[in-house]
Amino acid sequence: MTDADQELRVSKIVNGTVIDHIAAGQALNVLAILDIDGSGGEEVSVGMNVPSDRLGRKDIVKVEGRELSPAEVDVLSLIAPAATINIVRDYDVVEKSRVTRPEVVTGILSCPNTNCISTAGEPVESRFEVLDDAVRCGYCDELLREDLAAHIATD
Amino acid sequence: MRHDHLISARQLSRGDVETVLDRAAEFDAGERVARDDDLLGLCFFEPSTRTKMSFDTAMKRLGGDTVDMGTVESSSVKKGESLADTVRVVAGYADALVLRHPSEGAAKLASEFVDVPVINAGDGAGQHPTQTLLDLYTIRENAGLDDITVGIMGDLKYGRTVHSLAEALTEFDVRQHFISPESLRLPRNVRYDLHEAGADVREHTDLAGILPELDVLYVTRIQRERFPDENEYREVAGEYRIDADTLDAAREDLTVMHPLPRVDEIAPDVDETDHATYFEQAHNGVPVRMALLDLMLSGDGGDGR
Ligand SMILES: [Zn+2]
Numbered sequence: 323m324t325d326a327d328q329e330l331r332v333s334k335i336v337n338g339t340v341i342d343h344i345a346a347g348q349a350l351n352v353l354a355i356l357d358i359d360g361s362g363g364e365e366v367s368v369g370m371n372v373p374s375d376r377l378g379r380k381d382i383v384k385v386e387g388r389e390l391s392p393a394e395v396d397v398l399s400l401i402a403p404a405a406t407i408n409i410v411r412d413y414d415v416v417e418k419s420r421v422t423r424p425e426v427v428t429g430i431l432s433c434p435n436t437n438c439i440s441t442a443g444e445p446v447e448s449r450f451e452v453l454d455d456a457v458r459c460g461y462c463d464e465l466l467r468e469d470l471a472a473h474i475a476t477d
Numbered sequence: 478m479r480h481d482h483l484i485s486a487r488q489l490s491r492g493d494v495e496t497v498l499d500r501a502a503e504f505d506a507g508e509r510v511a512r513d514d515d516l517l518g519l520c521f522f523e524p525s526t527r528t529k530m531s532f533d534t535a536m537k538r539l540g541g542d543t544v545d546m547g548t549v550e551s552s553s554v555k556k557g558e559s560l561a562d563t564v565r566v567v568a569g570y571a572d573a574l575v576l577r578h579p580s581e582g583a584a585k586l587a588s589e590f591v592d593v594p595v596i597n598a599g600d601g602a603g604q605h606p607t608q609t610l611l612d613l614y615t616i617r618e619n620a621g622l623d624d625i626t627v628g629i630m631g632d633l634k635y636g637r638t639v640h641s642l643a644e645a646l647t648e649f650d651v652r653q654h655f656i657s658p659e660s661l662r663l664p665r666n667v668r669y670d671l672h673e674a675g676a677d678v679r680e681h682t683d684l685a686g687i688l689p690e691l692d693v694l695y696v697t698r699i700q701r702e703r704f705p706d707e708n709e710y711r712e713v714a715g716e717y718r719i720d721a722d723t724l725d726a727a728r729e730d731l732t733v734m735h736p737l738p739r740v741d742e743i744a745p746d747v748d749e750t751d752h753a754t755y756f757e758q759a760h761n762g763v764p765v766r767m768a769l770l771d772l773m774l775s776g777d778g779g780d781g782r
Contacts, residue, residue: 446589
């Protein structure tokens with residue numbers, strides 16, 4: 323079976339975003355990063371551990387009625403570096419892109435260092451420099467490697 | 478100097494360090510300048526009498542003056558004013574700011590809100606780059622900064638002076654040995670940076686094995702409050718204490734340093750030996766800070782190297 327066939331297992335969407343080629347096991351983290359839990363009424367389909375030519379196994383997320391912003395796509399790359407983003411309008415893929423790792427992510431992750439000035443109510447957004455295999459707080463230098471999804475800023 | 482601010486030892490290139498140390502040596506040799514019009518803002522959000530006095534002295538020796546925000550208890554910070562607001566106000570009075578703050582990243586944040594140079598005088602467990610510069614100055618005066626072996630011993634986990642120094646030493650041809658209890662070894666972000674910098678680094682739990690190779694032994698204090706129980710602290714602390722007898726096994730020209738204050742990790746009988754360099758190290762803070770202030774206030778930032 324091809325990837326295209328597999329996609330059919332997860333219901334087609336009319337308008338919205340298909341995030342494909344997510345590393346297996348990361349789908350729920352992707353939803354967390356995008357702050358999607360279904361409570362906003364959006365229709366969300368998730369496929370986990372589906373076979374993939376490229377990745378062996380992959381996860382796939384489809385969000386009806388929502389197009390991802392470039393900033394959201396950037397941060398996705400931290401946990402799903404191989405992901406592809408398909409923007410769907412009226413059943414057609416109108417835009418297809420790969421995620422790219424940004425040099426800096428701003429306002430998305432919050433620093434796990436409880437003594438970091440960026441978490442102290444100052445008038446600044448969190449800022450992390452993206453390294454090859456980690457991200458580093460632009461204020462206190464704290465390194466974050468695993469489990470980035472647990473540090474998504476919730477405000 | 479390439480930089481408008483001094484936030485982290487990580488931003489200091491070998492060239493930057495040499496520029497500051499050379500200038501410090503000129504001040505040490507009695508050079509005078511007249512910075513009559515310059516005012517340095519002292520923003521100490523936590524008490525650090527010595528560091529503050531050292532900056533105050535350095536600025537006055539340059540012919541300038543200081544304005545002091547005062548203690549946190551007596552200032553608007555107590556009323557909940559943000560750091561960003563406080564430094565913006567002080568930067569309106571002063572030509573440069575020195576900042577000491579209990580939170581990591583405070584100096585970086587301050588530098589984003591003001592147009593005058595910011596010098597980090599210690600932010601939480603983060604950076605303390607002027608301490609690093611005076612440490613480097615002391616090492617250079619006593620052992621040189623190339624082809625030397627430096628041992629750094631004590632609390633390597635929480636000791637910010639250690640982190641800054643280790644990072645700065647990667648700019649020079651220095652073999653670094655870290656000696657600490659397992660529970661107080663270097664944090665992983667520092668090990669990561671040292672690794673990235675290609676540093677020649679080894680870690681030990683015991684000083685004896687490495688002591689005879691060292692040109693410099695940098696001792697830091699192991700703090701009681703880092704340990705959940707007193708006995709555990711006693712057990713560990715004793716192993717990282719040196720006295721004159723310990724140093725019998727060391728090279729004759731070993732330089733022993735300490736950022737001070739010490740408690741009992743260096744026995745008083747070491748003071749009488751030629752190894753003891755920690756008081757000289759503390760005094761070096763003034764010429765080094767004079768050099769730094771003079772370079773930054775001269776507006777050399779951004780000129781490139
Ligand atoms: Zn931080």
